[in-house]
Amino acid sequence: MRILAALALWFLAFPALAEPALWVAKTGGATVYLFGTVHALKSDTPWWTPKIAAAFVRSQEIWVESRDDEPNGNIAKLGYDRARPLSSKLSAEELERLNRAAKAAGLPGESALDSMRPWLAASTLMVKRNLKAGYDPDYGADHLLEIKAAAAHKPVYDFETGIEQTNFLATLTESTEIQFLRAVLYADGSREAITTEIDAWLNGDTRTTELALDSMKRGSPDLYAALIANRNKVWARRIVTLMRSGSGGAFVAVGAAHLAGPDCLQNALEAHGITVERQ
Secondary structure, eight states, rough: OOOOOGGGOOOOOOSSSOOOOOOEEETTTTEEEEEEEEEEEEEOOOOHHHHHHHHHOOOOOOESSSTTTTTTTTHHSSOOOOOGGGGGGHHHHHHHHHHHHHHHSSOOOOGGGBBBBBHHHHHHHHHHHHHHHTOOOSSHHHHHHHHHHTTTTTOOSSSSSSOOOOHHHSOOOHHHHHHHHHHHSSSOOOOHHHHHHHHHHHTTOHHHHHHHHHHHHOOOOOHHHHIIIHHHHHHHHHHHHHTTTTOEEEEEEGGGGGGGSSTTTHHHTTTTTOEEEEE
């Protein structure tokens, strides 16, 4: 489950280039490709370009945020707060907005989310919105990369297990959790908005993502640090260790939001003396 990066979908579009963005990081004889993904797509989304395919072929191993094949029972344990439902944590206006958002996403209403903690309610809304608009995690770039890696007998590694992601979300402060939910409630979750967002990604438009991240950083600095900046620093250290171990080339596929803005993964790598260039 890739719930941490799902917030990256909520931005406007200004198409620029002709394919999803790809970077290459180099130090010594080591090469790592950095590919920004979207975690839910339509089955016919044309993102697998010759450039991306060539980088994949050159790589000996694949790295993703979290693999699909790991069961995660922690959601049932850590995602609910029946003693303190959402109706006790949100204002009347926010509850009404939650009710409208739930119905628009195909749920019966806010009662379907009321027993959830804010982070799980936000994640559930985003997944349901995407599915209703025709964007399915089964066709997400990360998932399809794992399938391609298996077919090519390339090992797949993750930066975070599903259980680790759930534990991470469960340790957010309640105020940060509510910021996460509000960000989803006040985002445009229409089919047209999601389609526009996907088009921006397909066109390699990183400026759009930067604008969204800047808005998140100004409005919810704790959420921004937790979801984006802090994780990028941790992942950069892992990649640096990988590159200096002499293990060969790797293809790193993480949510597109992690490859945009001043706290992006590329800048975190360059702080360690790694050269990163867009392809």
